[in-house]
């Protein structure tokens with residue numbers, strides 16, 4: 001039984017993908033998708049020994065050793081050319097870490113550029129959208145959901161022939177999430193607004209020259225208020 005978060009990620013993986021799930025932990029996602037017969041093959045990558053062993057165990061328990069290869073590797077180094085990967089999932093990490101993993105994979109050619117990326121950052125979504133934009137990716141789909149009081153965003157991206165230029169506002173809020181402005185989206189940005197308003201109070205109380213920080217936080221508050229209005 002997948003979490004609602006991973007279930008939604010799984011729905012966004014195209015049928016008959018050859019999937020690389022990076023930071024797979026227990027390999028729950030590739031195992032579930034393989035059992036649903038959604039994947040042709042899969043690689044589960046883990047950089048930490050404990051989760052790597054857990055992934056191997058989960059794959060073995062489900063008799064999927066032939067279909068899912070578990071590799072102990074840093075980021076996209078888990079991918080080999082012969083895997084012919086068509087989709088990559090990186091979930092449950094901060095946006096900056098996902099960005100670093102993509103950047104390293106880009107630089108050492110583990111990313112071919114034609115894979116569909118299904119990314120689920122826990123925080124730092126803008127950092128990730130900034131990277132995608134500067135590397136010629138188009139955002140194809142987005143989702144936002146709440147589970148156990150936490151709010152998660154999912155970003156699906158691919159390199160398309162036509163390049164889309166995203167505004168700063170779209171990179172912060174998500175181009176599709178911004179269009180939809182769902183109830184969960186409102187809840188997330190209400191929270192973010194409150195957080196920034198508290199920071200502003202602290203900054204205004206603090207000694208020393210806080211002008212630059214105050215101006216930045218005020219700018220963000222205004223942006224969020226505009227989106228929520």
Ligand code: SAM
Nearest residue numbers: 022023024025045046047048051074075091092
């Ligand atoms: N992807 C699963 C999910 O969404 O439920 C597991 C998320 S878990 C919080 C993050 C996992 O990423 C950990 O098991 C961690 O060891 C792994 N990880 C962190 N950095 C990594 C890297 N550079 N390469 C591969 N795995 C990494």
